[in-house]
Amino acid sequence: MEKILVGLSGGVDSAISTYLLQQKGYQVVGLFLRLIDDDDFSRAEILAKQLGIKLITRDVRTIFRQQIEKKFIEAYRRGLTPNPCVVCNPTIKFKYLLESADKLNINLIATGHYAQVKTVPQTDCENLSQSKREHINKKNILYRATDQTKDQSYFLYGLSQNVLQRLQLPLGNITKTEVKSLAQELQLQVSRSESQDVCFLKNTNLKQYLQTKLSAETLSPGDIVDLNNQKIGEHQGLALYTIGQRQGLNIGGKGPYYVVAKNNEKNLLIVSNNCDDLQRKKIPFTASNWLYEAPKKNKRYQIQVRYRTKPISAHIVEKDKGNWLAEAEEEIFSIAPGQSLVVYDGDIVVGGGVIQGNI
Numbered sequence: 001m002e003k004i005l006v007g008l009s010g011g012v013d014s015a016i017s018t019y020l021l022q023q024k025g026y027q028v029v030g031l032f033l034r035l036i037d038d039d040d041f042s043r044a045e046i047l048a049k050q051l052g053i054k055l056i057t058r059d060v061r062t063i064f065r066q067q068i069e070k071k072f073i074e075a076y077r078r079g080l081t082p083n084p085c086v087v088c089n090p091t092i093k094f095k096y097l098l099e100s101a102d103k104l105n106i107n108l109i110a111t112g113h114y115a116q117v118k119t120v121p122q123t124d125c126e127n128l129s130q131s132k133r134e135h136i137n138k139k140n141i142l143y144r145a146t147d148q149t150k151d152q153s154y155f156l157y158g159l160s161q162n163v164l165q166r167l168q169l170p171l172g173n174i175t176k177t178e179v180k181s182l183a184q185e186l187q188l189q190v191s192r193s194e195s196q197d198v199c200f201l202k203n204t205n206l207k208q209y210l211q212t213k214l215s216a217e218t219l220s221p222g223d224i225v226d227l228n229n230q231k232i233g234e235h236q237g238l239a240l241y242t243i244g245q246r247q248g249l250n251i252g253g254k255g256p257y258y259v260v261a262k263n264n265e266k267n268l269l270i271v272s273n274n275c276d277d278l279q280r281k282k283i284p285f286t287a288s289n290w291l292y293e294a295p296k297k298n299k300r301y302q303i304q305v306r307y308r309t310k311p312i313s314a315h316i317v318e319k320d321k322g323n324w325l326a327e328a329e330e331e332i333f334s335i336a337p338g339q340s341l342v343v344y345d346g347d348i349v350v351g352g353g354v355i356q357g358n359i
Helices: 012-023 041-051 061-077 084-103 122-127 176-186 206-213
Strands: 003-007 027-034 054-059 108-110 116-119 140-143 222-225 231-235 258-263 268-272 279-290 300-304 312-320 323-333 340-345 348-355
Touching: 003 012, 003 084, 012 027, 012 041, 012 176, 027 041, 027 084, 041 054, 054 084, 061 084, 061 206, 084 108, 300 323
Parallel strands: 003 027, 003 108, 027 054, 222 268
Antiparallel strands: 116 140, 140 348, 222 231, 258 268, 279 323, 279 348, 300 312, 300 340, 312 323, 340 348
């Protein structure tokens, strides 16, 4: 019986992933990664007993604070809108899942993410369309999940082929409704709350969190100005605002107003009451990771600039080494520097990078 190491979080998705792998005949071992102090470890222990699997733990809280949480705070200090989960997956979660598997002499790993990894034998590549074949120079391909409403492939574009070659994603071809139904049928004592994108914001909101983590100098008040540089209000600190924000600006007059830019040097928050000022077609990005190969010139792809947004057709151009430009075929609203731009070829995840500020 082949062993597989599953990231067991205490939630319904990883629990059902474990069960489905057991049904396939795997001997499952659970790994609970301790990322934050207020975690669901006790719930994971209960689930491990219910599912009849061994559970091991690895405490990476110090590393998580240094590599994820501190960088998250620093990004906001610089006026960006970071996506910590995109960074955490390759540098923390999957890294230590693989390391732990190696120490246990286990070849395969699995998580409860809604996405698919498909193995395509080289002899079968001819059965795929030309557009699909262009991306296949290895056997393991990352696809969107069948349940498009829960698809999490956006958060996984930073993975490497080394991870994909060993990764199983049991929930890739079933729906969230089916997962919940199966958990009820099995009477699993899963956490009742859904996992949130930013785990260390548990029991607080972003504004409160940043106010406790950033210095008074960083959060110094300043002017809110319109595109004509006319003062129309005051902000509480640039780090507390993001591009596209319209709530909490406390501006009267001919609104609603949207945040369209930040001037860190002059401590200005720039707003507009015309949402067209937030529309962009050209989006520069860097820190790219391509799962199979870099995008081809003159080929049409689809891009997402936020999780669960509509994919938009675009061409991807490399401006110089490591710096890319997505040229969308229609306007995209509210592009926030620091967020991830993910490139798709149909349902295939090509890769992506981090949106830059010079737009």
